[in-house]
Structures are given as structure tokens and as C-alpha cells.
Amino acid sequence: MKNIDDMKRINYFIEKLKPRRCAVIGGGYIALEMLEAFKTRDIETHLIHRRNDLAQTFEKETSNIIKEKMLAEGIILKLETAVNALEEKNGHVIVKTDKEELQYDFVLVATGVVPNTDFLKGSAIELGIKDSVKVNRYLQTNYDYIYSAGDCAETVNMITG
Numbered sequence: 001m002k003n004i005d006d007m008k009r010i011n012y013f014i015e016k017l018k019p020r021r022c023a024v025i026g027g028g029y030i031a032l033e034m035l036e037a038f039k040t041r042d043i044e045t046h047l048i049h050r051r052n053d054l055a056q057t058f059e060k061e062t063s064n065i066i067k068e069k070m071l072a073e074g075i076i077l078k079l080e081t082a083v084n085a086l087e088e089k090n091g092h093v094i095v096k097t098d099k100e101e102l103q104y105d106f107v108l109v110a111t112g113v114v115p116n117t118d119f120l121k122g123s124a125i126e127l128g129i130k131d132s133v134k135v136n137r138y139l140q141t142n143y144d145y146i147y148s149a150g151d152c153a154e155t156v157n158m159i160t161g
């Protein structure tokens with residue numbers, strides 16, 4: 001789920017096939033937003049997440065509040081559960097976890113993003129942390145007339161520097 005076209009495809013799938021049961025894999029912002037969206041469409045919604053807390057960007061207290069709210073809304077939480085494989089069977093998705101095998105009408109994987117910089121590999125532009133474009137605090141790459149910003153570039157944390 002990256003852009004409006006993806007959203008339209010998911011929406012079309014829900015309207016056309018009327019799925020009854022789905023899983024969202026991951027515990028970050030996008031996973032949570034999608035959980036809410038599916039739940040409000042009256043789909044039985046499960047969250048499968050390998051950690052006990054939600055994304056590390058949430059403090060433990062916040063994570064606990066969100067989990068309580070999700071349970072109250074009827075979302076089924078499968079925490080500390082690692083997904084090992086996804087398989088298609090008779091029009092359903094089989095999710096093989098380290099604990100059990102589960103079956104859903106569809107699954108949304110929201111386990112994070114990586115910088116889309118493959119096209120720069122082997123070029124003269126230097127890559128840095130996790131293959132993001134290496135920049136200084138003015139967002140200049142190793143070529144001072146080429147800048148990089150956004151999800152593919154390194155950033156300076158405003159708080160920690």
C-alpha cells in the first residue's frame with residue numbers, strides 16, 4: 001500500500017469480493033490506519049505483529065492504550081507472532097506463523113519500507129544508512145549541486161541531531 005492507485009485497488013477488491021476476514025501484518029502507523037479502515041468496513045480484522053508492543057515509535061504506555069482500544073473495537077491481536085510464509089489456497093491466503101496456520105480472505109503486509117535507491121547503485125552518488133542517499137544537513141549529496149530529500153534520503157533528527 002504505497003499510493004492512491006493501491007488504495008483504489010484495495011477498495012475495488014473489498015467492494016467487488018466482499019471479503020469477511022483479513023489480517024494486517026505489522027505494527028506501525030500504516031498497519032494501524034489500515035486496520036481501522038478495514039474494521040470500519042465490517043471485516044473481521046486481525047493484527048499479526050512479531051513484537052508485543054506496537055511500532056518502536058510509540059512509547060510503551062501509548063502502545064498499551066492503542067492495544068486496549070483495538071481490543072475494545074473487536075480487532076483480534078496476534079502479538080509476538082512471526083510470519084514465516086504466505087501461501088494461496090482455494091482463493092484464500094494461508095498465513096504460516098511460528099505458532100499456527102491461519103486463513104484469511106486477504107492480507108495486507110505493512111512491515112516497513114526501505115529506501116528506493118536501487119537505480120543509484122553503481123552510480124557515483126554515495127549511499128549511506130540502509131542504502132539511503134547520503135546527504136549533509138543541507139541535503140546535498142556527495143555532489144554539492146545534487147540534492148536528495150524524502151523517504152530515500154538520510155535525515156538529521158531534529159531532537160537527537
Ligand SMILES: Cc1cc2nc3c(=O)[nH]c(=O)nc-3n(C[C@H](O)[C@H](O)[C@H](O)COP(=O)(O)OP(=O)(O)OC[C@H]3O[C@@H](n4cnc5c(N)ncnc54)[C@H](O)[C@@H]3O)c2cc1C
Nearest residue numbers: 001002003029030031033034116119120149150151152153
Ligand atoms: C499509506 C501511507 C500513509 C502515510 N501517511 C502519512 C501521514 O499521515 N503523514 C506523513 O507525514 N507521512 C505519511 N506517509 C509517508 C509519506 O507518504 C512519505 O513519507 C512521503 O510520501 C515521501 O515523499 P517522497 O517524495 O520522498 O516519496 P514519494 O511520495 O514516494 O514519491 C517518490 C516519487 O518518485 C517516483 N520515482 C521512484 N523511482 C523513480 C525513478 N527511478 N525515476 C523517476 N521517478 C521515480 C515515484 O513514482 C514517486 O512518484 C504515509 C505513507 C503511506 C504509504
